Amino acid sequence: MRSWPTKTLALGGDYNPEQWPRPVWDEDIALMQRANIAFVSLGIFSWSWLEPAKGEYDFEWLDTIMDKLHAGGIAVDLATATATPPPWLSAAHPEILPVDVDGHTLWPGSRQAWCPTSPVFRDYALALARQLATRYHDHPALAMWHVSNEYACHNLPCYCDECARHFRTWLRRRYEGLDALNDAWGTAFWSQRYTDWEQILPPRRSTTFNNPTHVLDYKRFSSDALLEHMRGERAVLDELSPGVPVTTNFMTLQHFRHLDYTQWTPTVDVVSTDHYIVDVLQHPRAELAFSGDLTRGLAGGAPWMLMEHSTSAVNWQPTNHAKAPGQTIRDALAHVARGADTIGWFQWRQSRAGSEKFHSAVVPHAGADSARFREVEELGRIAGRLGELVGSRVESRVAILHDYQAIWAAEGPCMPSSELDALEAAHAIHRQLHDRGVTADVVHPSADLTTYAVVVVPQLYLVTDEHAAAVAAAAEAGAQVVVTYFSGISDEQDHVRLGGYPGAFRDLLGVRVEEFFPLGPDETVLLTDGTGTWWSEDVTALPGTEVVSTYAAPPLAGRPAVTRRDVGRGGAAWYLSTLPDDDRLGALLDGVLSAAGVEPTVAALPRGxxxxxxxxxxxxxxxxxxxxxxxxxxxxxxxxxxxxxxxxxxxxxxxxxxxxxxxx
CATH class of the missing domain: 2.60.40.1180 (Golgi alpha-mannosidase II)
Incomplete structure (x- = not known):
């Protein structure tokens, strides 16, 4: 087994030699050495090459390239190759194919066309993983195992009958009986009471809105189903290739919310993620920083691995913009700045054919004699000098709470506003901190909050009693706690906490809200010191709570908009019942940071x-x-x-x- 490269900031990426004639392989390795490439992720989509027919394996080509990479001094992150089944498997077993919410089968011809709960697919996938683990465990190029690829990118949720059966089993484990399930789902409403487990189906397309807790539990189940699948492959690797680190690439981008990665991290030895610049976002650079801070939070503050990003344009946006000169280097360093110790690209050599042929690569269609490859070469020289910081950690005294299950619940059916993105406040506050040179850890509510001077609770719609108590304890211990609108509203079953909003945080904040007044995407509300967007509320400040600003226009004129309450030993609890405009939000955060004694990383930081x-x-x-x-x-x-x-x-x-x- 080869040790993972740690003397340098490790550069690398997806390598697909099966797309190229063999003379190109030697050229590839020579170019990798020129660019200081330290690792490659190999074989991710090679199942049809490794097993061209059922039980017939062809490893000669993989043996050859593994040997060449080892001779070239390049470590291999070897995939189990189970991300996409080969055509022969789908043809022989169409029952493995996923089904959408309307009952339509999603056919092969793309990638990831498999049902997360299919026992047939799992048997074939585990058989391939077993073959690879047995053959390559002792290969000197092997440094890490890469299980599947981008779980749930295309095949979740699945609504097939197999998933229905597994869902009922999952529910039986979660609930003691049907009475407990009926209570959790609130089935007294709309005559939905279940009297037999077999009556329960996935939340398929219905006449109108599905039951919100039913939908939430199906998202929980779907994440768990894929996690169980990954654990199955991991078990094979642990049995046959013990001691080799295992990873899979998460997707901590803003738009990807299918999996609860907090529950996935114990299954990997190295937290890795993919990230791509999304040009249609209003603040794509800030989103990159948020993704890195979230990935670091999932890694418990430890360094992490960027498995994929792009040297330049991608292929899946309406307009795929090329990166400006120097941006390949700057984007890579932006991830390192957030805690990455390994930087990978998709992919090494740009494909001639297929759906991603216009996706950029380290070696573009123009070849190595190109400005893009020369920029990667320059980054390779920089990476060598950056080896000294590998293993170091990012400094942060601010936490922003992030919970996938709270996001799922907030995005459920029949909410006060379908226009409100569950991460709107989190991204806005993070961006203001980012612009001020203040780094924030994006962490789950179960994280240790005692080390932070500022704790932000943005739109944490669903929260457990335990997590709400941890937030209150942080304020009691001296932290500045900032809670935004639509937080603390429901418990873990998505049952509304009664007695007035914001439910779980009402006593901490010293406020009581009787009614929501959500705003549309083009609406604003006038405040005494600015404007608010997305949301407003009828707030009452309880005795001992300071009113920082108020609404200045009907129907809420004169009602508190932002409040503050002293808590414990120098702590405070702030409440934002709307999202203030950038200038006002920034000024509010300046006050919070000052009260907490949190300084920017650099004084007088130029804007941008x-x-x-x-x-x-x-x-x-x-x-x-x-x-x-x-x-x-x-x-x-x-x-x-x-x-x-x-x-x-x-x-x-x-x-x-x-x-x-x-x-x-």
Whole structure:
């Protein structure tokens, strides 16, 4: 087994040699060495090559490339190749195919055309994993196992009869009996009471809205079903290839919310994720930072692995914009700044055919004689110098709570507003902190909150008593706690907490809300110190609660909009019943940060420059990323590992440039 490369910031990516004639393989490895590529993810979509017919395996080509990669000094993250079944399997067993909410079969011809609960698919997948683990456990190129690929990217949720059977089994484990299920689902409404387990189906297309808790439990089940599938492959690897680290690539992008990764992290040895810039977002750079902070939160603050991103354009957006010169380097360093120790791309060599032939790669269609490949070569030289910070951690004194199950519940049917994105407040607050050079950990409510000076609770619609108590305890211990609208509304069964909103946080905040007044996407509400968007509420401030600002227009004129209450030993609980405009939100957060004693990473940070810091027992490294088209100057002292030059008092960042300053 080969050790994972740690002397350098490891660069690499998906490698698909089966797409190319064998003379290209030697050229590939030579180019990898030129670009300081340390690893490749191999065989992710190669099932039809490894098993061209049932039980007939062909490993000669994989043996050959594994040997060549080892000879070239390149570590292999070897896939179990089970992401997509080969055509012969789908033809022989059409029952493995997923079914959509309307009962339509999703046919092969793309990828991931398999049902998450299909026992037939699982048997074939585990058989292939067993063959690979047996054959390659002792191969000197093997450094990590890569289970499947981007779980749930295309085949979740599935509503087939097999999933219905597994769902009923899952429900039997979750609930003591049908009485408990009926109570949890509130089936007294609309005559939905179940008297036999066999009556329960997935929440397929119905005449109107499905039961919200039924929908929520099906999302929980669907995440668990794929997790069980991954655990099955993991068990094979543990049996036949013990000691080799195992990972699978999460997708912590803003739009991907199918899996509760908090429950997945114990199943992997290395937390890895994929991330791609989504140009249609209003703030794509801020979303990249949020994704990195979320991934770091899933990793418990430890360094993590970026399995995939793009050197330039992708292929799946309405308009696929190429990256500007220098952006390949800056985007990669943006992930390192958030805690990544390994940077991978999809893919190594740009495909000539197939659905992703216009997706960028390290080696583009133009070949190695191209500006894009030369930029990767330059990043390879920088990565060598950045090896000294591998293993260090990102500094943060702010936590933003994030819970996939709360998101699922908030996105359920029949909510006060279908326009409200469950992450709207989280992204807005994170972006304001990001713009100020204040780093935030994005963590699950079960995380240890005692180490944070500021705890943000953004739209945490569903919350357990235990997690609500942990938030209150953080305030009692001296933290500044910021709770936004539509938080604490329901318990884990999606039952509304009675007595007035915001339910679980009402006593902590010292407020009581009688009614919601949601706003449409183009509506605003006037405040005494700005405007609010997305939401408003009829708030009453209870005795001892300070009113920071009020609504200034009917129907809520004069009612509190933002409040603050002193709590415990110097702590405070702030409530935002609307999302203030950027200027007002920023000013509010400045007050919160000041009260908490949280300083920005760099004082007087120019607008459009991103600043974070990583540190360990030996010293610290300051990351500065210039997202503007003008030169910027930032105070710093040390040695810039990007330009390999000394920094004495200030660093000049070229337009779109970056610096990583060793400060010790």
């Amino acid at each position: 420059v991103e600043a974070t810091r990583r540190s360990d027992s030996t010293g610290s490294w300051l990351f500065l990323l210039n997202h503007t088209s003008a030169e910027q100057t930032v105070r710093a002292t040390g040695h810039d590992l990007v330009s390999d030059t000394a920094v004495d008092g200030s660093v000049r960042l070229a337009p779109g440039g970056a610096a990583v300053v060793r400060e010790r």
